[in-house]
Amino acid sequence: MSTQVFYFVATLSIIFSLMVIFAKNPIHSVLYLILTFFTFTVHYVLLNAQFLAVVNFIVYMGAIMVLFLFVLMLLNLNKETEPVKSPLIKIVGLIAGCCLVVTLVGSFKAATITSPLILKNPGLGLVENLGKELFGPFLLPFELSSLLLLAAMVGAVLLSKRDEVEA
Amino acid sequence: MENLTTQMAGVPLNHYIYLCAIIFTIGVIGVLTRRNAIVIFMSVELMLNAVNLLLTAFSVHSNDPSGQVFVFFIMALAAAEVAVGLAIIVMVYRNTKSIDINVLNRLKW
Numbered sequence: 001m002s003t004q005v006f007y008f009v010a011t012l013s014i015i016f017s018l019m020v021i022f023a024k025n026p027i028h029s030v031l032y033l034i035l036t037f038f039t040f041t042v043h044y045v046l047l048n049a050q051f052l053a054v055v056n057f058i059v060y061m062g063a064i065m066v067l068f069l070f071v072l073m074l075l076n077l078n079k080e081t082e083p084v085k086s087p088l089i090k091i092v093g094l095i096a097g098c099c100l101v102v103t104l105v106g107s108f109k110a111a112t113i114t115s116p117l118i119l120k121n122p123g124l125g126l127v128e129n130l131g132k133e134l135f136g137p138f139l140l141p142f143e144l145s146s147l148l149l150l151a152a153m154v155g156a157v158l159l160s161k162r163d164e165v166e167a
Numbered sequence: 168m169e170n171l172t173t174q175m176a177g178v179p180l181n182h183y184i185y186l187c188a189i190i191f192t193i194g195v196i197g198v199l200t201r202r203n204a205i206v207i208f209m210s211v212e213l214m215l216n217a218v219n220l221l222l223t224a225f226s227v228h229s230n231d232p233s234g235q236v237f238v239f240f241i242m243a244l245a246a247a248e249v250a251v252g253l254a255i256i257v258m259v260y261r262n263t264k265s266i267d268i269n270v271l272n273r274l275k276w
Binding site: 003006007010013014017018020021026029030033036037040043044047048049051052055056059060063064067068071072074075089090092093094096097098100101104105108113115116117119120121124125129130133134137138141145148149151152153155156157159160 | 177178179180181182185186188190191192194195196197199200205208209212213216220223226228230233235236238239240242243244245246247248249250251253254255256257258260266
């Protein structure tokens with residue numbers, strides 16, 4: 001069962017992400033997206049990136065998914081209201097996507113790295129190691145990201161506020 | 168946990184590359200073929216997650232924690248992006264009563 005877990009979870013993540021874009025109902029898309037993020041969390045655990053697994057679980061499956069579901073419920077879009085896109089555009093989009101994946105896989109085959117993934121330092125993805133990195137060389141970007149989050153919060157509140165003057 | 172991760176040593180790095188390329192492409196197809204703005208946002212999230220997984224795999228491969236720090240920053244950026252983007256979508260819905268992105272084509276000129 002050594003590497004079987006990876007291939008099983010990889011298959012699951014591909015299936016669920018296909019379901020995200022092919023589900024008719026947006027609510028079903030969000031639910032499949034939650035499952036996809038869960039499989040990504042399993043991938044992080046398998047890579048021994050435990051801090052990222054926990055952050056992925058909390059931020060993506062907690063905060064971002066609640067935001068998506070909340071907006072869907074708020075706009076009352078839980079019925080299949082999506083206008084039908086012409087099949088021509090769908091076929092062209094699919095062909096373009098297939099061309100992209102062929103190009104990507106072909107170019108990665110040229111520059112292939114077949115060496116197996118070996119975890120040299122078992123403490124690589126733990127909180128202690130990442131914290132030392134985050135508050136050492138990456139201190140300035142860390143503080144700047146707090147500024148980014150503040151700006152995003154103010155911007156979101158300002159955007160979704162009703163315009164009192166015009167109304 | 169230690170047992171499991173030492174057993175994982177057999178997965179080659181290029182299988183991670185292929186998985187992330189496929190999931191990134193699924194995100195691109197979602198952006199190209201859907202008209203619902205929220206589903207398009209979800210496809211963008213899929214693309215971001217594919218890149219995150221690839222960064223983590225390369226970080227483990229080259230034994231460098233910087234890759235995982237980048238993933239942390241990308242997650243913070245994605246949270247900010249989703250908050251502002253959904254606020255814009257709510258705004259568009261309030262003004263046009265629809266989240267069909269083709270309503271926005273008059274922004275072109």
